[in-house]
Amino acid sequence: MKIEIELGQTVLRGGPSSPAIMDIEELLATRLLVQGNSGSGKSHLIRRLLEQSADKVQQLIVDPEGDFVSLADRFGHLVVDARRSDAELETIALRIRQSRISAVLNLEHLEVDGQMRAAGVFINALFDADREHWHPALVVVDEAQLFAPVEKGEFSEEARRISLGAMTNLMCRGRKRGLAGIIATQRLAKVAKNVAAEASNFLMGRTFLDIDMARAGDLLGLDRKSTEMFRDLGRGNFMALGPALYRRPTQVSVGSVETRALGTTPKLTPPPTEVSAEEREAMLAPVPLTAIRPVAERRAALPAPPSVTDMLSRIAERRAAQEEETPQGPAMPSEERDAILRGIVQEIVANPDNAFADESKLFNEFSYACRFRRVPGNANRDEFKGLLALAKAGADAMDATDERWQQALAVAETIPVEDRTIFLLLAKAAMSRLPCPPDATVARVTGTRSAGRARGLISFLERKGHVIVRTGFRNLRTVAIPVLGWETAPGDPNAPDVVDGEEPSLAAAE
Known part of the structure; x- marks a missing residue:
């Protein structure tokens, strides 16, 4: 069953329109590139996509202008102010990856150099999360030309290296970690090619520069003459192409949204029709030499949020105080x-x-x-x-006083804890000379339904030198544990799942 959202309506010449559908599951595997000049409706399109998919997948938004913080009020996104240290941003990103909560990284209070560095640190932390937290997530980067620039600009080389490296990891290697990159830009020609080229889905809006139209046309498979149509696209209209959208370039008109950006397009306000003589004289009145030149009023800067270290210290102090006040009972052996x-x-x-x-x-x-x-x-x-x-691994069923089992447990302590379950499962079978557990059993005890992943975990143990796997007659598998000198009996890797030598009941399997 597909998980789809509706972006709006298709725009067909001489025919009825139909809902413009995007396949979110396919998008997670193929990534998306959005281009449009200022005023083309690019941010509106991104907002529509986020609103429609908010209840279907985790969303992580890198927001340089604070346009998407309003999602927090309607959909509960966590707003992360980027005015923090690198260590704090990394820690927060890892917590977000683990909790699967949607979040907006608000960069509006930083200069360009700081925005690039903060975005790079945040995205790299998402990318480096532990394998157990590789949950599917849409990672939206607005104004991608700032974070993946083609050439040097008014920013430090270090900030450029961090930001460009993070964007490259996101678009080139993020899919295996569950991260689906969605990058939006005003100038496609200013985005590094190794970043933009990894997208397989495209939504191209209005643009006027020849170089941007040429690159957009190349991505959509249009000839040079056809690229002229990008100049004629209306606000909120995009050409869509890709496995998550359409197999042929199709014009779509983006639908309405529920939330609004904090900053909106300025509206025309007519000047006063009449100015009195007194007002004119007041404007041109002599200025005393001692007067201080007025400064345009600026929005007061928000106080810097407390650091993670400070918050943890306060929590530890409160807990220590509570423990001192609470009478301690007798210690448990x-x-x-x-x-x-x-x-x-x-x-x-x-x-x-x-x-x-x-x-x-x-x-x-x-x-x-x-x-x-x-x-x-x-x-x-x-x-x-x-x-x-x-x-x-079923260790509770073993005799704790058995010296051989104690020896197996001692060896298991030297193995990383994430690989210990499989090792003990195999050691238990080898100690009793039982058949090697099938892939279905290994998959169950490691919390997966994939027999292929179970075989991969056994192969990983073998590459680390903890076990030796041998396939013999009739494709039966034998696993030896060199450090213990034990070996399982031959077992069929494709056999049904077994629990302590018996096939599990239907209720247990479910």
Whole structure:
């Protein structure tokens, strides 16, 4: 089933119009380029796209003029003032990527050099997020010629390098990380070609310069004579082409929007029809030499927001004060605490609703259970990851006093926690000389439905030298663990999922 939005209406000569549809799922894989001179309706088009898809996908907007902060009132976007340190912007970007909340990076209070640097740091942080947080997101960059310039300008080379590198990563490599770049520009000729060329969808609005019309025509597959039509496009009209739009260049008229930019196009205001003599004399009255030259009133700058470090320090101080005021009960023995935590994680893993839940959701459930059962100390994510790996691998079913299993657990501690689940699953089978678990089982315990991804995770363990995989007669797979000297029995990688040697029930599979 496609996830589509309506941009407006098609404009067809001699025929009825129809809704102009955009496929959001296809857009996530193919990216979008929007061009239009000032006044062509480019920002209106971007706003329409964002409003129509706000409830369907996460949106991250790099806004140099503060035009899109009004989305916060209607759709709940988080507005991030860019007047922060690089470390703060990186941290906020990672939190946004993890939480999947839509956000607007407001750059309007910065000079061009600062805008380029802040946008580059923010986009790079989105790009560098952990694999578990690679959720689909539209990344909209307005006025892309500022952040991916073709040539040097009135900005530092360092800011240009950071910004251009981030834009290149977004458009060239962002798709695998779930980031779909949408860049909008007034001057296509001023956008770096390696950035603009990665878009497969195009919405070209009114433009007058020959060089911009030529590049737009090349992208749409039009001959030089046909590019003259870009001069005749009305406000809010664009030529659409691409796998998420139309297979042939099609003119669309953008529909209405619900929100408005904070700054609007100035309206004509007639001057006074009559000026009295007294007013004229007042204007030309002599100015005392000691008078201070009046300065145009400017909007008061907003106070700089507190840094992340300051906020965390205040929170830590409040918690310390609360702990001093709260009477402490008897300390819980470490063995009892460990047993409670293992039981909590085992209950979480046993819940079929959590079979394919991401780690953040599971950790939130773990934190709640720890508070509910009054487990002393704050929930620790690293401790949770280790317990989760054990529970998913079925370690609770093993004899804790078995020296061989203790040896396997000791080796597992040397392996990154994200790879520990598969290692323990394979070690458990090898210790008992059971058949190698099939791909379906590996996929289930790692929280995915993809057998191909399960095979890739096993191959990754092999490349790291933790296991050795051998395919034998009838394509049966055997996995050896060199450091332990163990080996599984041959197993069919395409066999059905098994749970402790038995195929799961239909209810469990669901």
